[in-house]
Amino acid sequence: MHLRCPHCKQTVTVPDFLAGQITACPSCSKEFTVPIPPAEPPRTPSQQGFTMGAFFASPQPEPFSAAEHMSGDKPAETKILGLTEPRFSVPLHPEVIRWVVPVTQVLMFVFLFFPWLSSPVGEPFNFAQSGFAAAFGLAGSSTVQAPAPAPWLILLFIVLLLGVLASVALIVERFVLPVLGKQVPPLVAAIVDKRSFILGGLAVLAFLFLTLQLVLGLPAESLDFSAAAPASFAESKELFGQLMYSLIRRTVWLRVTFTLSLVGLLGALADFWLERRIGLPPPKFTVEW
Numbered sequence: 001m002h003l004r005c006p007h008c009k010q011t012v013t014v015p016d017f018l019a020g021q022i023t024a025c026p027s028c029s030k031e032f033t034v035p036i037p038p039a040e041p042p043r044t045p046s047q048q049g050f051t052m053g054a055f056f057a058s059p060q061p062e063p064f065s066a067a068e069h070m071s072g073d074k075p076a077e078t079k080i081l082g083l084t085e086p087r088f089s090v091p092l093h094p095e096v097i098r099w100v101v102p103v104t105q106v107l108m109f110v111f112l113f114f115p116w117l118s119s120p121v122g123e124p125f126n127f128a129q130s131g132f133a134a135a136f137g138l139a140g141s142s143t144v145q146a147p148a149p150a151p152w153l154i155l156l157f158i159v160l161l162l163g164v165l166a167s168v169a170l171i172v173e174r175f176v177l178p179v180l181g182k183q184v185p186p187l188v189a190a191i192v193d194k195r196s197f198i199l200g201g202l203a204v205l206a207f208l209f210l211t212l213q214l215v216l217g218l219p220a221e222s223l224d225f226s227a228a229a230p231a232s233f234a235e236s237k238e239l240f241g242q243l244m245y246s247l248i249r250r251t252v253w254l255r256v257t258f259t260l261s262l263v264g265l266l267g268a269l270a271d272f273w274l275e276r277r278i279g280l281p282p283p284k285f286t287v288e289w
Helices: 052-057 066-071 100-111 131-136 151-180 186-193 195-216 237-247 252-274
Strands: 002-004 011-013 022-024 031-033 086-091 115-118 128-130 284-288
Touching: 100 151, 100 195, 100 252, 115 131, 115 252, 128 131, 131 151, 131 252, 151 186, 151 195, 186 195, 195 252
Parallel strands: none
Antiparallel strands: 002 011, 022 031, 086 284, 115 128
């Protein structure tokens, strides 16, 4: 018979004549009692006849483990078939998923004004640049030439601005108007009806534009800092420029913004999927072991 060891949970093969006796697991070498298969229920007179079709159609008893046989809580075939029981489950409720994209859009717009590039050098040679400044070519230091605008970040700024406006419209429709007892304006009603398409499209564009700009590099990451070299570096301006260039780093705020764009993309896909599960219970994210 095939059963699962109650100690190491490995499937082992035990001869049938050892039923009811103590044997050792070949995997972990720990002893356990081999369960005795339950007796078959008495057959009715109509079942006494034996046919070849009935032989192949009759279900065969599934193997079971000793722990399940002794506990008697659940059917023995649950673990013998290699299945596991759910340990942690979180339902994907549509009312929660629908707000993932608006929240990520608003947070990304806020983080546009946080420093995305910085260097640890002190004044007056330090350099710091926010996402908004990188988009429109604003210098992060008066001693450095103005970098070129970042076209993909300009598009990202427009997309996030539209996302913030759409999120505000959803908040007004969901929380403000019911309290005031007023009807939804036609513009807000149109946004609500096409919510998954509008916000989902904005989430896809935001992730796409930010990813493209990060792959191509920010314009300030290729600046020439040699012109800002102090008098002590008059003979080695190029060395100073290389040193300043090597000190520029992408900050944690840029990483957080990219993570939010990825979360918004996944939230848009989940929202689009849940809207088409009409009449079905909310799915669950289950971790089993």
